[in-house]
Amino acid sequence: MAHFEKATSVHDWLNQRLAIEKFEKVMMSEYWIPKNINFLWAMGMVLAMTFAILLVSGIFLLMYYQPNVDLAFDSVNYTIMQEVGFGWLWRHVHAVAASVVFLIIYIHMFTGIYYGSYKKGREMIWISGMLLFVAFSAEAFSGYMLPWGQMSYWAGMVITNLFSLGSLELNGIVEWIRGDYVPAQAFLTRFFMLHVLLIPVAILALIAVHFYALRFPHVNNLDGEFFDYDEQAELYKSGNTRASKVIRFANDFLSKDMFVMSIFLIFFFYLVFWQYAFAMDPVNFDPADGLKTPAHIYPEWYFLWSYEILRPFSKDIGLIAFGFAQVIFFLLPFLDKSDNVAPASRRGPFKIWFWVMLVDMIVLTAMGKLPPEGIFSTIGLVAALVFIGLWVVLPFITKIEKKL
Amino acid sequence: MTKGRRGFMGKAFGAVAGVGAVASLYAMKRSWDPLPSVKAAGFTMVDLTAAEPNVLVVEKWRGKPVFILKKTPEMVAAQNEEQTARDIVVGNDHFLVCIGLCTHLGCIPAYRPDKHDFKCACHGGEFDASGIDTLLPPPSPMEIPPFKVDGTTLVLGEAGPEYEKMKSSGITV
Numbered sequence: 001m002a003h004f005e006k007a008t009s010v011h012d013w014l015n016q017r018l019a020i021e022k023f024e025k026v027m028m029s030e031y032w033i034p035k036n037i038n039f040l041w042a043m044g045m046v047l048a049m050t051f052a053i054l055l056v057s058g059i060f061l062l063m064y065y066q067p068n069v070d071l072a073f074d075s076v077n078y079t080i081m082q083e084v085g086f087g088w089l090w091r092h093v094h095a096v097a098a099s100v101v102f103l104i105i106y107i108h109m110f111t112g113i114y115y116g117s118y119k120k121g122r123e124m125i126w127i128s129g130m131l132l133f134v135a136f137s138a139e140a141f142s143g144y145m146l147p148w149g150q151m152s153y154w155a156g157m158v159i160t161n162l163f164s165l166g167s168l169e170l171n172g173i174v175e176w177i178r179g180d181y182v183p184a185q186a187f188l189t190r191f192f193m194l195h196v197l198l199i200p201v202a203i204l205a206l207i208a209v210h211f212y213a214l215r216f217p218h219v220n221n222l223d224g225e226f227f228d229y230d231e232q233a234e235l236y237k238s239g240n241t242r243a244s245k246v247i248r249f250a251n252d253f254l255s256k257d258m259f260v261m262s263i264f265l266i267f268f269f270y271l272v273f274w275q276y277a278f279a280m281d282p283v284n285f286d287p288a289d290g291l292k293t294p295a296h297i298y299p300e301w302y303f304l305w306s307y308e309i310l311r312p313f314s315k316d317i318g319l320i321a322f323g324f325a326q327v328i329f330f331l332l333p334f335l336d337k338s339d340n341v342a343p344a345s346r347r348g349p350f351k352i353w354f355w356v357m358l359v360d361m362i363v364l365t366a367m368g369k370l371p372p373e374g375i376f377s378t379i380g381l382v383a384a385l386v387f388i389g390l391w392v393v394l395p396f397i398t399k400i401e402k403k404l
Numbered sequence: 405m406t407k408g409r410r411g412f413m414g415k416a417f418g419a420v421a422g423v424g425a426v427a428s429l430y431a432m433k434r435s436w437d438p439l440p441s442v443k444a445a446g447f448t449m450v451d452l453t454a455a456e457p458n459v460l461v462v463e464k465w466r467g468k469p470v471f472i473l474k475k476t477p478e479m480v481a482a483q484n485e486e487q488t489a490r491d492i493v494v495g496n497d498h499f500l501v502c503i504g505l506c507t508h509l510g511c512i513p514a515y516r517p518d519k520h521d522f523k524c525a526c527h528g529g530e531f532d533a534s535g536i537d538t539l540l541p542p543p544s545p546m547e548i549p550p551f552k553v554d555g556t557t558l559v560l561g562e563a564g565p566e567y568e569k570m571k572s573s574g575i576t577v
Contacts, residue, residue, distance in 0.1 A: 158509045158526070167543060176433075180442050182467035190436070291462060291469045293512040297526045311527055315508055315543040372528045 028250035032233050034221040035247055041219065042260035043108040048207070049261055050101045050268075057094040058196070060087075065146065067192035069185050072148035073287045089272075095279040096272045098140055102302035104264075105133060113332070114354060116224055116341040121217035123333040128210040130330045135203045140300065142195035148188060149284030154297050156183040156191070166316040182290055224341035296371060304368030305361045309388075311372055312381035321384060328391050335391065338398040346404060349397040353390060360386045447561040452494055460515040462504060465560040469504035469512055470549055471522075471535070472558070479520055479533055487534035489575055490545070492566060494553055501558065502535040502546040513546075522546075548575070 007013035014020050064084050066075040080087035109129070112118055118126035141159060145152045160177050164170045179186025218229055227245055236244035247253055271278075283294045299307050310322035340347055344354040360383050367380035448465040455461055455474040463470045475491070475498045483491075491498040504512050506524040513522035513531060521538070522531040530539035535546035552564025563571075 154511070158511070161510045175438055176436055179436060179438050180467065181438070184442070184467060186439065186442065290467055291464060291512070293525060295525045297511060311541075314540050318541060377528075 028254075029248050030233065031249035032229050032236070032246040033219055033249050033253040034225075035245055036221040036223060036225070037219070038222060039260050040107070040111040042257045043104055043111060045254070045257040046261055046264050047101065047104050047108060050097050050104060051203070051207070053097045053268075054094060054101065055200070057090045057097065060090040061094055062196060065192075067146070067189050069148060069188055069288070072146060072188060076147045077285065092272050092276040092279075096268065096276055098143060099279040099300065099302070100268060100271065101136065102140070102300075105136065106302070109133070109329075110358060112220075113357075114344045115220055115222070116336075116343070116347075117220035118333045119336060120339070120341050122220065124213040125210065125217065126333050127330060128206060128213050132203065132206045132210060133329075134326075135199055135206055137303070139195060139199045139203065140302070142191045142199060144300070145183075145188065145191045146195060147284055148288045149281075150286040150288060150292075150294050151281050151284040151297070153183055153288035153290065154294060155299060156187065158297060160187075162319065162322070166319045183288075220341065222343065224343070226341070298369055301365060301369070304366075305364040308364040308368035308380050309384045311368070312377060312384055321388065324388065324391075335394045336398045337395050338401040340401060340404045342404050348401055350401060353394060353397060356386070357390050360390065447559055450558040450560065451556065452497070452499065452558055453556045455497075455499070458517050458520070460517075463560070465503075465549060468549075470560060471500060471502050471504040471515070471546070473500040473515070473533060474498075475500065475533060483534065487532065487536060489573070490534045490536070490548065490570070492551070492553065492558070494556060499558075500533060500535055501551060502548050504546065506531075506542050507537065507544045507546060508542040 004016055007016060011020070061080060064075060064080050064087065066072055066079075076091070080091055082088075084090075112126065112129070141155070145156050156178075160174050160183070163177055164174045175181060177187075178184070179190060225245075229246065232244050232246045236246055236248075241247075279300075281300075286294075298304065306322060306325045309325045310318045312318070313321055336350075338347065338350065344351045363379065363383045364387065367376055367383060370376040372380070448463055448470070450461075450463055450472060452472075452474075455472060457474045457476045458479070459474070461472040463472060480488070480491070480498045488498070490500070490502075492501050493499075506513050506526065506529050508524065508527055508529050511524050511526035513524040513529070515522055520533040522533075522535070524530070524542070527541050528539065529537065529542040531542070531546055532538050535548075537543070537545055548567070548570060549560050550563040551567050552559040552562045553566060554564075
């Protein structure tokens with residue numbers, strides 16, 4: 001057993017038992033972050049904070065929400081919105097944060113793609129990040145069911161039908177997922193459970209894995225430069241902070257993060273108080289009705305690109321294309337055959353690949369929102385084919401890339 | 405000796421844990437199955453004499469909409485064999501009876517009486533008045549639910565001889 005002495009202070013008492021000084025060093029003051037970064041490196045902490053906002057607003061919604069097909073709609077639209085003091089605030093915060101979190105996730109992802117922060121030791125950061133993306137998608141979908149409006153119901157119908165895997169007609173699986181022939185009480189209660197317990201727990205675990213995955217390869221920098229972190233840390237600790245290429249995570253890096261977060265929060269609360277309507281689909285203010293399909297069923301904006309990859313094809317091919325779109329980003333570190341870790345602007349053909357991919361995903365998103373008619377169908381089909389084509393050419397264009 | 409005993413203990417532990425894991429997974433799977441009360445959802449009876457020609461009737465069966473359309477004599481006359489094979493004939497009247505869900509992703513197509521067809525708003529699929537898909541993305545005709553004709557009453561949920569015949573000839577799955 002370790003030797004304990006009479007403590008001289010509360011701090012010392014805790015330090016003897018929990019090694020809080022050592023812990024503080026590992027987690028904060030001696031966790032080293034490169035200096036050569038820009039505001040895009042703050043998106044991780046912006047995401048962590050947005051998740052915290054979702055958690056807190058969700059806790060308050062949970063106290064009045066009723067997961068019952070007869071009561072759910074009114075518990076949200078009447079009880080929470082009109083009776084609960086500041087209930088509207090929690091709902092609008094929750095809805096806007098759920099939407100904005102995907103905007104930040106996409107910025108975070110494309111930052112990683114642009115600077116090559118997914119390879120040469122950083123593969124697990126990328127993969128754990130993609131798992132988080134999947135978990136957030138499942139969390140968003142399950143949450144979208146809960147108000148039990150028309151969009152909730154029909155999105156639930158359409159998405160669970162995907163699991164019949166097209167012509168395989170595996171209706172048994174669909175009925176098993178729903179616990180009924182159609183989305184009904186069993187469906188609502190189990191998605192409620194997933195939304196408030198199982199998926200949030202998975203997200204918390206994945207966030208821990210994601211942060212841990214950063215420890216060994218370290219955070220990438222603007223030039224993709226590799227250097228000896230121990231050496232640079234010694235330089236910093238010896239007082240030569242100017243020459244060192246690293247800074248402390250806290251309070252140095254965190255103070256920059258907090259500045260970006262503040263700007264983000266001003267934008268966020270502007271949306272919450274004045275522009276919340278974009279996150280609240282008007283169709284979902286009609287209660288769920290299994291005998292009336294809304295004129296247009298479309299997902300929230302952040303799923304539109306993959307929805308548009310599903311739409312222009314026949315059922316089975318559409319499903320395969322959709323499945324492809326869901327998993328292909330996981331394989332990015334292995335499909336990029338180049339050794340270069342550098343911004344896309346210095347990587348020749350990859351620079352073109354990056355911008356075409358970004359623009360293509362924006363086009364897919366726009367087309368996904370428009371009705372599937374005439375020229376929009378054609379543009380959607382072309383954009384979907386471009387998306388698939390880009391992944392096919394990626395190994396070839398990165399193979400011939402010049403070594404930097 | 406010790407090694408053998410440790411190896412045995414390891415295998416024994418693995419076996420017990422494996423049985424426990426499989427049993428737990430089975431219990432979890434069963435807990436997600438549709439409840440008996442859900443499965444025992446009753447039969448739906450429809451009085452066919454009340455139907456008007458070229459007016460779509462939507463009944464609810466196991467939470468799903470069932471389309472019932474009495475065809476006009478002109479519509480029947482214009483049909484080909486494939487379309488007529490899907491009709492339920494009661495007396496001299498021809499009826500379309502099908503589950504009113506698009507076979508693409510389960511939206512409810514809308515009936516257009518002037519065109520005698522169905523249009524799905526979700527992804528633009530179309531079906532003719534016999535429920536046969538005429539425009540992508542739906543891959544197959546709308547399904548015909550198990551039915552039995554009892555005089556002029558249609559019983560949904562019970563498989564009668566007409567339904568069995570359609571099923572064996574591959575008209576519906």
